[in-house]
Amino acid sequence: MNGIAGWLTARGLPVGDGAQLAEAGVALGFVLLSLALGWFVGRWAGPGLTGLWRERVGDHATGIVGRLCDILRHLVAVLALAVVGQVHYWGALADIVVGLALGAAVARLAVQLLRGVHLARWMAWTVGFILFVAALSGAIGGLEPITDTLDAIGFSIGRRRLSLLALVSTLLTAVVLYAVVRIVNKVVAHGVAQAKGLDPAQKLLAQKLASIAVVITAFFFGIDLLGIDLTTFAIFSGGLGLAVGFGLQKTVGNLIAGIILLMDRSIKPGDVIVVGDSFGWVNKIGVRAVSVITRDGKEHLIPNENLMTQEVENWSFSDRNVRVRIPVGVGYETDLRLAQKLMLQAATESPRVLRSPKPNVWLISYGDYAVEHEILAWISDPEQGVGNVRSDVLNRLWDLFKENGIEIPVPRRELLFRDGLKVTKA
Template identity: 60%
Template sequence: MSLRASLDEAVAWMKAIGLDVGDYRLSLYGLFSAILVALILYVAVKLSLRSIKWLLRRNRQIDDAQRLLTEKLLAIALFSFALLLGIDLLGIDLTTLAVFSGAAGLAIGFGLQKTVGNLIAGIILLMDRSIKPGDVIVVGDSFGWVNKIGVRAVSVITREGKEHLIPNEILMTQEVENWSYSSRTVRVKIAVGVAYDTDLRLAHKLMIEAAKESKRVLAEPAPVCWITGFGDSSVDHEVRFWITDPEGGIGNIKGDVFLRIWDKFHAAGIEIPYPQRDLRVRDWPEEAAKPVKPKG
């Protein structure tokens, strides 16, 4: 028996195994063909996407946001084309499945409403370039830099190394602080109080010097120091300085400047006051004023 005859016999045997659903025949051969066609098309789409990504990454004329947007749009187009091509290759008559496809489409529409919304929101984010990979953003309690913009969510890496997956819709509907949208330069403010008998001009000079000596603080715009008020126990100041690497964290740069101010104040004898309260007794009972005799 030739190979062709064996194949024909195997195909006839697989077609014989199945069941009829109305005018449509579901057979083992149809199932095998569908799986084979889906596998071939899936591999072809994945290889095509890998080649497209390789070409886009070699193109230095587009930025990361444009590259991601192009990749996602091409992926949607290729998968849609593969689906239509697979239906055509398998010879599926969609008119016979009109009722079923309508009900399934309605169910999928309700179930995937959020998914589709997040997909569209992600595409819009990439198109208007309001949020890009590498940006430093604040969304609610999440602070970090954008690792990647996915189909469903944006990956944000925090300073603790945690990865927060924030749905794309949230970034479209809620307030988002983008510290590097138009410029990566960020101003940092710290509050410092000094005693009332302090030489304020000397304190100003020392605080500005402390900020300038920190490695991450920019020389231009230069750090400044202002009096913000006269408190109960201190003259309140605010030191303002600029950094250009917010992804490096804010707490550590504040701590470094605070420590330098502490060292300079300690060397200059400047006191950082803390709240103290004096208790004044207007009337003291005579019984309480008498000395207490020890027992025994």
């Protein structure tokens, strides 16, 4: 025992006698028990907590789901080690043992949480190291020596002190609030998505408003934690107002337009719309633009403001049924009743054409070389495309016309030669 004490004393550790080593051994035992408790709780309650998370929050935050067992294990270890450090007045060597274990547990917990919200690995480990040093310092003698040293490294600008301590505090606050905002947003988004009394547009609006509220709350909470006087932002807010009035006018306009679109429910995710040359179904309504996916798989990002100021065709605003017009021409020598019956049959047999409202056939004009008809067919899934329905009906009609001897007319011209009064048809 004396040999160990001499070795520690030679390296600057405050070891007085064997009693401190015995106390350190007891503290080490409590540390091992705390770590074992964390491991046991993580193994026992972790799977149940993971299942509850999937039920309440879903798989939106897959990083958190995969780390819940480790997060619970480190959290229980941190709580147990904190209790161990406070229930007894330990000696210096025992404080070092408990402080090292507590700092490591806090650092591991922070890394797991921050990686779970997809923070960069280097940032997560940087925060973990800072928390490790803070926890160790707090256990062996308080944070005052470290905070005083960090605060001494800096300079003053007016009445504001800019120091390394302020930088570290700002970094920790920003990272913690970022993680909290991400988790709260995921929980709120899942809760709103499960609400049965809201349609998709109302759900999206509620999610966006809740997200804005969470970010604003986190901002003011962070300001309060850092002790920043809001009156110092008076000049900044004036500059921001000018920036909004000039440079950010379009951005703010698109943001407000997006909220209005969601509030009046004129355009919802899943709607089939036509804006200018863009035709497709609405994938999502973002803060700046609406994502419209065409039948070619192209994704058009249309600014929200354009949808407020331009004419928009919404094929599924109040009713998802859309009528498709299919022009067909037959020769003048054709049995029109039979041809119309075959047109109606081709439309009825097409799988995407609705039975109610039933398809119809109209004779619309006597053309130059054909009797013009129009097949009117209704579909309820315009997001699947319109051209493919038209193609399917025309293919079926081609086969029916072939089977019944009905020809598709082609343009004909008659040329009259005056000499010899000879008439030639071409």
